[in-house]
Amino acid sequence: MSAIGALEPVRGAGAGGVFRPLSAEDDEQQPAERESLCMNCYRHGVTRLLLTRIPFFREVIVSSFACGSCAWANTEIQSAGRIQEQxxxxxxxxxxxxxxxxxxxxxxxxxxxxxxxxxxxxxxxxxxxxxxxxxxxxxxxxxxxxxxxxxxxxxxxxxxxxxxxxxxxxxxxxxxxxxxxxxxxxxxxxxxxxxxxxxxxxxxxxxxxxxxxxxxxxLGLEADEPEEKPVDSVEDLRNEVLQFNTNCPECNAPANTNMKLVQIPHFKEVIIMATNCEVCGHRTNEVKSGGAIELEGTRITLHITDLSDMTRDLLKSETCSVEIPELEFELGMGALGGKFTTLEGLLKDIRDLVQKNPFTLGDSSAPSKVEKLQEFGRKLQQIMEGQMEAHFIMDDSAGNSYLQNVYAPEEDPELKVEHYKRTFEQNEELGLNDMKTEGYEAGQTADR
Structure with a gap:
């Protein structure tokens, strides 16, 4: 499409706040018009560009071209945000x-x-x-x-x-x-x-x-891993906060990400990464497992009976799925990424994720979908306020998720932790089926 060349100077303005959330109530949000060459008849047509921000997809550029001479038209969408980690x-x-x-x-x-x-x-x-x-x-x-x-x-x-x-x-x-x-x-x-x-x-x-x-x-990304700063020992790494340059996931401005190795009591070591943008004030944190994949998967079930349960510390890895049977809700692995927060913090993230679904917002959304999401939000709020009992289930096939036992080292009557053998499909998702670790001591890989 002939408008592609016109997109480049506009894209660079993303960090300046020109990408506004798409809203039917925003009268000031109007597409920009530019005269551009029609690739069908090679006469001049008009390209309309709308720079907007859609939940889940960051910034996007929606463009529409129409030629008044030959009536040729074309529309397309381009991502103006950052490439995701996975x-x-x-x-x-x-x-x-x-x-x-x-x-x-x-x-x-x-x-x-x-x-x-x-x-x-x-x-x-x-x-x-x-x-x-x-x-x-x-x-x-x-x-x-x-x-x-x-x-x-x-x-x-x-x-x-x-x-x-x-x-x-x-x-x-x-x-x-x-x-x-x-x-x-x-x-x-x-x-x-x-x-x-x-x-x-x-x-x-x-x-x-x-x-x-x-x-x-x-995608134009570097294939080689960046050179890591050497450390004298694991203890030095625990006591040191590492910092590296990145871009803000919200406004794409330059920002710094802090990384630290933390030991969670009665669990294991994890790596916490936190980004704070000084331009737009956006803050985010992400958790990576500091250890290996466990021999068995872990299924953690908490019976939420009291408001105090909302303060329990929680570690959700990227391989963990979340389920609330009373709400018929399930969050697949990979969604929301890895997080180290409280139960209330994760429930708030789930609420925001569901209510900001771009296909259920605006005038074109179906009333039944909007009503269903509003009912889901009301019940989730009741759980967060201690007015409704529910079961909160975390299923991590890698065994790297954790939910705090407030009675530790004694048994928690409301918390149930089960270990299970992974299926072939779960091992396939984790990349374990084709992994060979035998025979490296002798300089060769043994056959399975």
Missing amino acids: GVRYVLAVAARQDMNREVVKTDCATARIPELDFEIPAFSQKGALTTIEGIIDRAVAGLEQDQPVRRATDQEVANKIDEFIDKLKRLKEVDSSFTFILDDPSGNSFVENPHAPQKDEALVVTHYKRTPQQAAM
Whole structure:
């Protein structure tokens, strides 16, 4: 699209606060208009740019081009925020017609696949878009049909095969039979809607993963790890607060991140990282496990019966999922990242995460969804105020999560900790199935 060149000078202004939250009540938020070249007829058209901030996706640039001469139009979305720490993969089992209406945010670097048709939309082959599952299929069909007249004139056999494949894509929209839609984004900035939020979507599987060196190179990131400052001993590391430069996740201004190794009583060592932005005042903290993956997974269940339970210290690792059965709520592993906080702090983060869902805000949101989220928020507030009993469950397949036992070292009657053997699928998510550790002492890897 011809407006891409016009985006660059605007993007640099992101740290200055020009990315405003998208709101129907904000009368001052108007798109900027620029004259730009139409790539269809090479005359002048108009590009409209809207710089906004969407929850979960940071800053984005929404652009729309229209040519008054040939009536050609195009729209796209570009991420103006930072690349996330992990990539994300969405696997959706499309089984009903309404699944085609699920909202999708697809960035430039995301790959979309439909395994049943052996069909793939490679990264950077389509511009980023805020669309639906049906919209992605329609864009793919339009791209295949574009060059069909030329193919029919040069190779009729190939053109006929492509026509047959286009028909298969169009029939997918009727959902006569179920199929799988996979969206894989190494930047972590794509999204597929869960229409059942805050409840778990049984048809949607969300997986966060560590990028490969090839994916990091594709995104323009450094493949090599930064050189670490040597320390004399582990004790020196415990007593030292390390600091490194980074960017603020909210306004993208330069900021400093502090990192410290901390010993949690009756548990293990963890690494706490905290960022404080002096420009916008944003603060964030993240926790990484300081030890290895445990031999067994851990399931922690707390029966919340009193307001004092809200003050319990809590460590949630990146591999931990959270469940509140009374609210029919489940938070998958990877969501909210690693956190060292209190039970009340984590419940507040869950409340903010659910209530700021971008697909349930604004005039276009369904009243039933808004009512469901409001009811969820009321019940969660009752739990936080000690007016409603509930069970809080943390399930960590890596065994690196923790919930404080206020009676330690005695047994806590309201706290239950279970250890279990991981399944093959859980080991696969943790990357353990293909890991070989035998035979290194002899200079070779032993066969399993």
